[in-house]
Amino acid sequence: MKRPTTGRSRHSGGPNVGRPGFAWALPATIFFALFAIVPLIGVAVMSFTSWSGLGSPEFNGLDNWNKLLGDKVMMQSLWLSALLTLLGVVIQTPLSILLGVWAAGQQKNRAVLSAIYFIPLLLSSAAVSVLWRALLDPNFGIPGQLAGIFGGDGNLLGSQAGAIAVLTFVGAWQFTPLHTLLYQGAARSVPPVLYQAAEIDGAGTMRKFFSITLPQLRNTIVTSGILMVVGGLTTFDTVLILTKGGPGTDTTITPYYMYRKAFQSFDFGVGSAIALVLVVIATAISLIMVRATGYDKMNSAQEGI
Amino acid sequence: MSNTSRWLKRAVAASAVIALGVTLSACSGASGSTANSNRPENVIHVAVYGDAGNTVEQAMVDKFNATSKVQVILDRIPGANYQQKLQTIISTDAAPDVFFNWGGGSIQPFVKANLLLPLTDMIKSDPALESSFLPSVFNAAAIDGVPYGIPMRGTQPVILFNNKQVLTDAGITAPKTWDDLLADVKVLTAKGITPIALGGADQWPTLMWFEYLFDRVAGPDLLTKAIGGDTTVWDSADGKAALTKLKSLIDAGAFGTNFDSVSFVDGGSPALLRTGKAAFELMGSWEYSTQQTADKAWTEANLGYTGFPSIADGKGDGADLVGNTNNYYSVIKATRYPDTARDFLKLMYSDEFVQAQLGIGNLPTxxxxxxxxxxAADPAYATFQFNLVKDAPAFQLSWDQAYPQSASADMKTAVSQFFTGKLDVAGFISAMQAL
Structure with a gap:
């Protein structure tokens, strides 16, 4: 291939390919330090103080942490967060793989339908929650009008199971399109030559899906999984608007409990301690996921083609 | 940069976003004490809860500015989370000189932090600042006997509303006593109508039932003592009797079964009352304007209202009220122009102010x-309310405002759990004692 004689050409080839200097990372590093590391240190310090937002914070040693350890709602909130995250992954992953692979086809009707399907992704979580809250009103919403299907009194948000089901459903409704988009892109980049070879060998649709598409999507599954887990652990707005952590404290997940402590009860010390717990857990989980899936080695799925 | 650390970075970033919110507000609040000299010159800022009532406040400000050298600037703070926003700015140089509040527990932490100006001197120079207002209302903004607030909007007692048509069809009347109410509930449930609409998802409508039950059965003193720090009163025979009575009402099916999914704010519970799916709703006086906005003709023809039923063997008077006694203006200590603030507050008892408030449906005190x-916008309704307030031996400020804001979330959780049966009488008592 004939190389263009511009200044760029000296970068091509050799060990320096695609490795810009540290200066390129400076803006991102400064941004990260200023808006993530500094606040994080602030929160860590505040978790050892007692502060109501008035006056100055006062150090109170391990009081906040001791309070949290004995706090039933806090322990329950961790389980609830884990449960909601798990439900999100289990329900959204198969759905978005199937939809994404389907949407990857080049047919016109698929393009139109996927465009419609992506609409929830364009709405803010707050708007989505307000919308579903109105739709699920037991007397004037869907459950009230279709009592035959939903049965009972339409009290979907009145029981723990019902409220969790609603939160899971609304989360899936909103975020499946994002993950579908990821899978659509990934499925399109699977080299057609693989399918052609398989067809010559006599493989059917199912066999091609399980033996070619799925393995080729491995890295995308990990990416989307990590996004789902971190997103699930930090879910907040849907809970705030749809259930307010209720009935009682039945859907008070950890981020919502943090908000309640810090911004409703003005106990910023305990709020910060909860925030720190969340940071540690979210970091640990994504680290484990990256290691366990071998994603950090970033082996190409197309080696040998 | 290796991929591990890139992922680590992203994971940390994602988790730190949530931490950010806490710290940002911490930074803005931590700047500490304020000195007059840091505050703006020749203006005072008045912060109000932003809503439809702002027209009158703006009119008062315009009137005042026409003659005053120091100008008043009205800052409308969008309604949701007003208290949280106030708490964040009040100890900074950006704090308003005069601010809207609910009296009682909503200003108590500020008084404790020595941020508010006692109004004693202002009242000494103009006694009308105290004597022009109904005492039961004025006193709800006094902390330990020292006045800190001047009433500035309308009083909002909690009233038992009903759908006249539903009552007529069922052949019943609005209850005067607790036994009447229980009898009405029986008739209505037999007809398949939810007796009482309740916006349980919002939690504060549920709290209103506790406020009235405790007042009627145990008398207004119980809460005064509880807020004063004597939490043993929750465990008293009277306290238990009030809870048992309420429990029997819930168990009789008075609120239906799905109130936990119904919200007043979304228009759910008012719609239940308006469409005849429910017969009663216990709500603040703003129910009237809510219904009027939704259906003017229906409201005028069919919205009935009475005081809360009396309870025969209880210690509280059948005419006692609960609700929002009024909203108040309080002045911060750091203000540069206390005299201007005083002159501005004098407008709150002017005839012009009273007429303007009545014109938009508020009931000044x-x-x-x-x-x-x-x-008034509706003379019959205004007269009914005014007589309720005037004749009430006691007017209990809503619990969530009488208590400091920090207790509010746990209180509302306990209240809603008692209604769904997750907390029994003993559980509720220990939850209230832990506030």
Whole structure:
């Protein structure tokens, strides 16, 4: 291939390919330090103080942490967060793989339908929650009008199971399109030559899906999984608007409990301690996921083609 | 940069976003004490809860600015989370000189932090600042006997509303006593109508039932003692009796079964009342304007209202009220122009103010209100409310405002758990004692 004689050409080839200097990372590093590391240190310090937002914070040693350890709602909130995250992954992953692979086809009707399907992704979580809250009103919403299907009194948000089901459903409704988009892109980049070879060998649709598409999507599954887990652990707005952590404290997940402590009860010390717990857990989980899936080695799925 | 650390970075970033919110507000609040000299010159800022009532506040400010050298600037703070926003700015240089509040527990932490100006001196120089208002209302903004607030909007007692048509069809009347109410509930449930609409998802409508039950059964003293720090009163025989009575009402099916999914704010519970799916709703006086906005003709023809039923063997008077006694203006200690603030507050008992408030449907609590009642947006409803307030031996400020804001979330959780049966009488008592 004939190389263009511009200044760029000296970068091509050799060990320096695609490795810009540290200066390129400076803006991102400064941004990260200023808006993530500094606040994080602030929160860590505040978790050892007692502060109501008035006056100055006062150090109170391990009081906040001791309070949290004995706090039933806090322990329950961790389980609830884990449960909601798990439900999100289990329900959204198969759905978005199937939809994404389907949407990857080049047919016109698929393009139109996927465009419609992506609409929830364009709405803010707050708007989505307000919308579903109105739709699920037991007397004037869907459950009230279709009592035959939903049965009972339409009290979907009145029981723990019902409220969790609603939160899971609304989360899936909103975020499946994002993950579908990821899978659509990934499925399109699977080299057609693989399918052609398989067809010559006599493989059917199912066999091609399980033996070619799925393995080729491995890295995308990990990416989307990590996004789902971190997103699930930090879910907040849907809970705030749809259930307010209720009935009682039945859907008070950890981020919502943090908000309640810090911004409703003005106990910023305990709020910060909860925030720190969340940071540690979210970091640990994504680290484990990256290691366990071998994603950090970033082996190409197309080696040998 | 290796991929591991890139992922680590992203994971940390994602988790730190949530931490950010806490710290940002921490930074803005931590700047500590304020000195007059840091505050703006020749203006005072008045912060109000932003809503439809701002028209009158703006009119008062315009009137005041026409003659004053130091100008008043009205800052409308969007309604949701007003208290949280206030708490964040009040100890900074950006704090308003005069601010809207609910009296009682909503200003108590500020008084404790030595941020508010006692109004004693202002009242000494102009006694009308105290004597122009109904005492039960004025006193709800006094902390340990020292006045800190001047009433500035309307009083909002909690009233038992009903759908007249539903009552007529069922052949019942609005209850005067607790036994009447239980009898009505029986008739209505037999007809398949939810007796009482309740916006349980919002939690504060549920709290209103506790406020009235405890007042009627145990008398208004119980809460005064509880807020004063004597939490043993929750465990008293009277306290238990109030809870048992409420429990029997819930168990009789008075609120239906799905109130936990119904919200007043979304318009759910008012719609239940308006469409005849429910017969009663216990709500603040703003129910009237809510229904009027939704359906004017229906409201005028069919919205009935009475005081809360009396309870025969209880210690509280059948005419006692609960609700929002009024909203108040309080002044911060750091203000540069306390005299301007005083002169501005004098407008709150002017005839013009009273007439303007009545015109938008509010019921001001000056001693002069009575003679302007015929100018109210709805004279019959205004007169009914004014007489309730005037005749009430006691007017209990809503619990979530009488207690400091920090207790509010746990209180509302306990209240809603008692209604769904997750907390029994003993569980509720220990939850209230832990506030």
């Amino acid at each position: 000056t001693t002069t209100t009575e003679k302007f009642l015929d100018q």
